[in-house]
Amino acid sequence: MRLPAYLTAIALLLLLTAAPAGFDLAKPAQAAEISEHNEDEATAEAENESEDQEDDAEATLLNLKGFIEFQSFLNTYRDQNFTAANKKNELRARMESKIGADDLHLFMAADLSYQFQFWKEGLDKDYRYAADARVKRNLRITSQDFEAAFNELYLNISREGYRLRMGNQIYSWGTADGINATAYFNPYDLREFVFRDDDEFRYGVPSLSAMLFGNDYTLEAVFAPVHIPMQLAPENNFWSLRQDEILYRIHFAESDGINVEPGNFAYGARLSTSLKGNDFSFSAYHGPDREPVLVPEAVKVRPNQPVSVNIEQQYFVVDYIGLDFSRTMGDLVIQGEIAYSPDKPNIIEQNKPFMQVRFPYQVERSSYVSYAVGFNYFIPLHRLLEGHDGESVFTFEWFQSKFFKKGVSQPYLFSDLLTFRYEDTFYRGHIPVSVTTLLSTRNGGRLFRPKIGWDFQNGMSLELSYAGISGEKDVHELLQNSFYYYRNNDLVMMNLRYEY
Amino acid sequence: MNTDQSKAILTAVLILTTLLGCGEPSAPPDLYVTGSVAGAALAEYPHDPVMVLIARKADITAIRNDPMNTLAAYVGVEPGSRSFRIDLAASGLGPGDTVFIAAFIDRSPRDRAPYPDTGDIIGFWINPLTFATEYRLSSGDNNLGQIPINREIFDFKAAVSGMVVGNESGDMTVFAYAGPLTSLNLAALDPNLIVGFARLNLTGSPAAYVLPILPYGFNVPIENVRIIALLDVNRNGGPDAGDKIGYFTLAPPFLPAPVTITAGALTGIDIRFLQVLGAP
Numbered sequence: 001m002r003l004p005a006y007l008t009a010i011a012l013l014l015l016l017t018a019a020p021a022g023f024d025l026a027k028p029a030q031a032a033e034i035s036e037h038n039e040d041e042a043t044a045e046a047e048n049e050s051e052d053q054e055d056d057a058e059a060t061l062l063n064l065k066g067f068i069e070f071q072s073f074l075n076t077y078r079d080q081n082f083t084a085a086n087k088k089n090e091l092r093a094r095m096e097s098k099i100g101a102d103d104l105h106l107f108m109a110a111d112l113s114y115q116f117q118f119w120k121e122g123l124d125k126d127y128r129y130a131a132d133a134r135v136k137r138n139l140r141i142t143s144q145d146f147e148a149a150f151n152e153l154y155l156n157i158s159r160e161g162y163r164l165r166m167g168n169q170i171y172s173w174g175t176a177d178g179i180n181a182t183a184y185f186n187p188y189d190l191r192e193f194v195f196r197d198d199d200e201f202r203y204g205v206p207s208l209s210a211m212l213f214g215n216d217y218t219l220e221a222v223f224a225p226v227h228i229p230m231q232l233a234p235e236n237n238f239w240s241l242r243q244d245e246i247l248y249r250i251h252f253a254e255s256d257g258i259n260v261e262p263g264n265f266a267y268g269a270r271l272s273t274s275l276k277g278n279d280f281s282f283s284a285y286h287g288p289d290r291e292p293v294l295v296p297e298a299v300k301v302r303p304n305q306p307v308s309v310n311i312e313q314q315y316f317v318v319d320y321i322g323l324d325f326s327r328t329m330g331d332l333v334i335q336g337e338i339a340y341s342p343d344k345p346n347i348i349e350q351n352k353p354f355m356q357v358r359f360p361y362q363v364e365r366s367s368y369v370s371y372a373v374g375f376n377y378f379i380p381l382h383r384l385l386e387g388h389d390g391e392s393v394f395t396f397e398w399f400q401s402k403f404f405k406k407g408v409s410q411p412y413l414f415s416d417l418l419t420f421r422y423e424d425t426f427y428r429g430h431i432p433v434s435v436t437t438l439l440s441t442r443n444g445g446r447l448f449r450p451k452i453g454w455d456f457q458n459g460m461s462l463e464l465s466y467a468g469i470s471g472e473k474d475v476h477e478l479l480q481n482s483f484y485y486y487r488n489n490d491l492v493m494m495n496l497r498y499e500y
Numbered sequence: 501m502n503t504d505q506s507k508a509i510l511t512a513v514l515i516l517t518t519l520l521g522c523g524e525p526s527a528p529p530d531l532y533v534t535g536s537v538a539g540a541a542l543a544e545y546p547h548d549p550v551m552v553l554i555a556r557k558a559d560i561t562a563i564r565n566d567p568m569n570t571l572a573a574y575v576g577v578e579p580g581s582r583s584f585r586i587d588l589a590a591s592g593l594g595p596g597d598t599v600f601i602a603a604f605i606d607r608s609p610r611d612r613a614p615y616p617d618t619g620d621i622i623g624f625w626i627n628p629l630t631f632a633t634e635y636r637l638s639s640g641d642n643n644l645g646q647i648p649i650n651r652e653i654f655d656f657k658a659a660v661s662g663m664v665v666g667n668e669s670g671d672m673t674v675f676a677y678a679g680p681l682t683s684l685n686l687a688a689l690d691p692n693l694i695v696g697f698a699r700l701n702l703t704g705s706p707a708a709y710v711l712p713i714l715p716y717g718f719n720v721p722i723e724n725v726r727i728i729a730l731l732d733v734n735r736n737g738g739p740d741a742g743d744k745i746g747y748f749t750l751a752p753p754f755l756p757a758p759v760t761i762t763a764g765a766l767t768g769i770d771i772r773f774l775q776v777l778g779a780p
Contacts, residue, residue, distance in 0.1 A: 247567055247574050299613045301549035301576040304585050307613055355564050355615040
């Protein structure tokens with residue numbers, strides 16, 4: 001008899017809590033027993049130990065940290081039984097390791113994930129990482145139930161005044177808390193809408209980067225010859241973008257990204273500086289766009305089913321210039337960023353009934369701007385609540401993106417988003433709480449997510465959250481917005497994590 | 501009964517009511533439409549897609565301009581067996597609802613969704629007894645039999661109009677018949693030769709009617725068309741004793757008179773009920 005998934009996961013994590021909280025392997029293993037030495041041998045041994053310590057700075061270092069996590073999703077849609085409502089059970093191990101010294105080392109941040117739905121067979125299984133087993137361009141090894149991702153895997157060479165890196169990297173350009181308009185290089189993993197953890201929300205890209213450190217500036221230049229595409233949930237996944245109309249069903253084709261050739265290489269640079277307490281960065285980019293153009297390509301007739309509209313993910317080379325800033329004023333941090341492109345493509349609208357639409361949709365380039373502004377306010381709650389020792393933060397952010405050419409359809413994936421978030425911890429850090437509200441002002445989408453947890457403060461933590469999603473349909477659009485697609489995907493989520 | 505007991509009972513009732521109200525709602529009844537398509541055009545255009553559409557009303561213009569609200573189903577036909585099985589459970593339709601059912605071969609370019617357009621070949625489900633195109637759904641399997649796809653779609657607008665003479669009452673179906681008429685035995689008429697139909701509720705006084713001519717199967721001018729009407733006096737949905745047959749006629753011996761349909765309106769085609777269906 002198989003143990004239920006929850007019990008299996010909890011048992012594993014309880015075993016792990018008995019392990020030491022962390023470890024460093026800085027030297028060869030020492031013997032457990034101390035043998036007796038005569039005085040001369042003790043002196044010689046002390047001298048040897050001194051030499052060993054001097055060599056530590058140059059010796060190979062291995063530093064390992066990470067966590068093991070069990071995550072489960074339960075859909076709260078009424079018309080299903082409990083077994084069907086369980087949409088995801090995942091064991092994930094994240095390992096961050098640095099091998100070498102600070103000036104020369106190999107850094108790796110890897111995620112190994114395994115998801116299981118033993119009690120569901122065939123088409124009833126509704127969570128898959130991928131439609132089939134593949135190795136992606138950034139070394140991500142993926143299959144239906146297992147995935148190994150190496151989003152950061154690079155060789156780092158640091159010298160006085162500069163740093164070089166080669167390998168899979170994530171460039172955290174921009175200051176926004178949500179969608180970064182100036183994070184040109186790293187595409188999003190949208191296989192769970194916006195519910196992927198921060199450390200797995202973006203894919204690393206194979207690239208070469210150089211950073212120069214000036215007295216009052218840093219300059220980073222990046223060369224990425226291999227394009228990594230964004231990822232949507234595969235079909236037969238709880239998070240698939242399903243649109244079942246009487247007339248048609250939508251099918252999103254997968255993409256391996258733009259061809260790897262010199263014309264499709266990506267180049268970018270970012271100059272960061274501070275002026276009178278304000279942090280500024282100026283950036284520029286040329287290369288494949290981070291997001292695809294979703295092009296309704298063709299219609300296919302299927303027996304006993306509505307026609308299928310095939311949506312292709314097409315990538316184009318674009319140019320951007322961008323600016324981001326942040327300023328701290330006491331308990332208030334204001335931030336913003338903006339990116340402009342003179343040649344970003346998108347589909348031309350066809351405001352016609354479905355029977356009169358022509359395929360494929362035409363694509364045209366347009367000037368485009370995308371920006372985010374917001375603030376974080378560190379609420380001095382201790383002044384109101386005696387004994388409150390947690391960090392209370394209120395976050396507000398507005399994100400918008402827009403095409404200016406008449407007839408070009410407005411951005412599909414992210415636009416016109418208002419974010420409100422309150423975060424705090426109570427009871428000496430044992431109880432983290434947060435409440436997030438996301439509003440899509442263009443199409444009436446709403447996401448409400450309260451979260452509460454218990455931090456055992458020995459590496460182990462438990463988190464429970466709920467996500468309520470609602471969205472409205474635009475009858476004039478062939479493709480509906482994500483909030484409408486996910487309107488029945490309300491969830492209760494559980495995370496059980498052990499950090500080491 | 502004291503206050504605490506009342507509260508306890510009320511709480512229990514509320515909890516019980518909530519629990520009874522929970523759980524999965526009952527599933528909608530099964531509702532399928534099955535059948536197959538036939539016709540020489542299928543062999544003539546073997547590689548063109550064949551579609552079946554089920555609409556809430558018989559209005560091809562509404563299907564084109566407002567498909568989301570007009571159509572209840574729009575599916576392809578099995579290419580090998582030429583059969584179809586359409587699940588209407590999620591369509592909002594239920595037993596007792598009436599629908600309009602058509603099948604067509606789409607010969608349009610592949611850069612658009614299939615739609616019955618000029619040059620395509622179409623066929624309808626027609627009630628063999630009443631020649632109505634409305635099908636009343638039943639729960640479970642609704643087997644339509646074969647839908648013949650045998651009418652080319654043309655591009656014209658035409659209609660016949662006139663008065664229904666007399667003080668008749670009942671449900672009237674009027675249709676335009678483009679074939680040879682040797683008797684008024686409706687069972688002997690070929691539904692594939694019907695080029696227009698309309699329905700009217702007669703309430704005991706003369707009434708005006710308009711009969712749109714369908715641009716399917718025949719192109720204008722259409723000669724030797726008879727305008728015939730069936731009056732369901734007892735409103736039971738089928739022809740039986742006491743029901744009447746009417747038609748357009750000119751002079752004695754008052755037989756159905758042929759007309760020629762051209763584009764535009766043909767007016768003054770009055771209908772008189774001159775025959776009564778007898779008992780079998």
